[in-house]
Amino acid sequence: MLTEKVAVVTGGNRGIGKAIALAFAKQGAKVVINCSAEKSLETANKVVDEIASFGGEAFAVVADVSSFSEAKNLIDASIKKFGKIDILVNNAGITKDGLLLRMSEEDFDDVINVNLKGAFNCIRHAVRPMMKFGGSIINMTSVSGLSGNAGQVNYSSAKAGLVGMTKATAREFAKKKIRVNAIAPGFIETDMTHGLNDEVKNEIAKTIPLKRMGSVEEVANVALFLASDLSSYITGETIRVDGGMIM
Numbered sequence: 072m073l074t075e076k077v078a079v080v081t082g083g084n085r086g087i088g089k090a091i092a093l094a095f096a097k098q099g100a101k102v103v104i105n106c107s108a109e110k111s112l113e114t115a116n117k118v119v120d121e122i123a124s125f126g127g128e129a130f131a132v133v134a135d136v137s138s139f140s141e142a143k144n145l146i147d148a149s150i151k152k153f154g155k156i157d158i159l160v161n162n163a164g165i166t167k168d169g170l171l172l173r174m175s176e177e178d179f180d181d182v183i184n185v186n187l188k189g190a191f192n193c194i195r196h197a198v199r200p201m202m203k204f205g206g207s208i209i210n211m212t213s214v215s216g217l218s219g220n221a222g223q224v225n226y227s228s229a230k231a232g233l234v235g236m237t238k239a240t241a242r243e244f245a246k247k248k249i250r251v252n253a254i255a256p257g258f259i260e261t262d263m264t265h266g267l268n269d270e271v272k273n274e275i276a277k278t279i280p281l282k283r284m285g286s287v288e289e290v291a292n293v294a295l296f297l298a299s300d301l302s303s304y305i306t307g308e309t310i311r312v313d314g315g316m317i318m
């Protein structure tokens with residue numbers, strides 16, 4: 072499905088990003104696995120090795136996407152290695168939850184800088200080389216950005232911003248055959264949700280029509296759809312993968 076395609080996945084070393092990187096590589100894409108810092112390189116290289124184990128091609132690049140210059144290094148390194156970029160997945164994300172009355176300026180800025188500005192930084196550097204052949208950009212938003220979530224003013228703002236960024240970018244680059252879409256996962260089993268105890272998880276699961284958390288593979292399947300020609304007439308869209316949580 073993605074033979075000869077080159078994909079950059081930010082935060083591709085674990086969680087949802089890792090599942091997306093593996094799914095793309097299994098469909099023939101060459102994948103750049105980004106992680107935030109040197110300390111994560113070991114996990115990123117494990118993903119590279121896993122991809123190599125089934126005959127795929129990947130390499131790891133350390134870059135903090137919230138930095139404009141490091142995002143440029145990521146894109147430059149990807150093009151140097153594979154010659155082009157067809158697919159960019161802005162998946163890197165963090166949470167720093169707390170009620171607004173107690174939220175520090177730093178916690179607000181950090182979450183905006185990684186989740187929202189990080190996507191801008193990567194798109195800003197990748198889109199010009201992508202204009203040559205067209206392609207697909209996928210932004211990882213969240214149901215928190217669609218419905219709002221108490222205790223996540225920073226995260227909900229960043230993720231809602233990504234929905235706007237997705238639509239504006241889709242309009243700007245449609246004529247260059249670059250489609251831009253977003254995925255809004257609900258409650259997915261990863262390190263991000265690992266901190267919650269079983270009782271809380273069970274309570275949340277009860278409120279979800281499908282009565283369970285989602286898996287990273289279920290999000291990766293939608294990323295594969297949006298990255299491939301199966302979604303060739305879809306742009307500016309946000310697809311929820313949330314078991315019906317906020318319909």
Ligand code: NAP
Binds near residue numbers: 165214
């Ligand atoms: P995760 O397991 O916590 O992984 C986060 C990933 O983002 C890691 O690979 C991390 O790299 C990377 N990252 C963080 N800051 C970065 C930075 N400054 N530069 C580059 N990479 C950075 O999270 P996840 O659950 O897989 O979430 C992936 C995306 O889905 C996020 O955007 C998240 O907001 C969104 N999402 C998740 C859920 C959920 O329920 N899990 C729901 C809705 C939306 P390091 O390992 O180097 O830190």
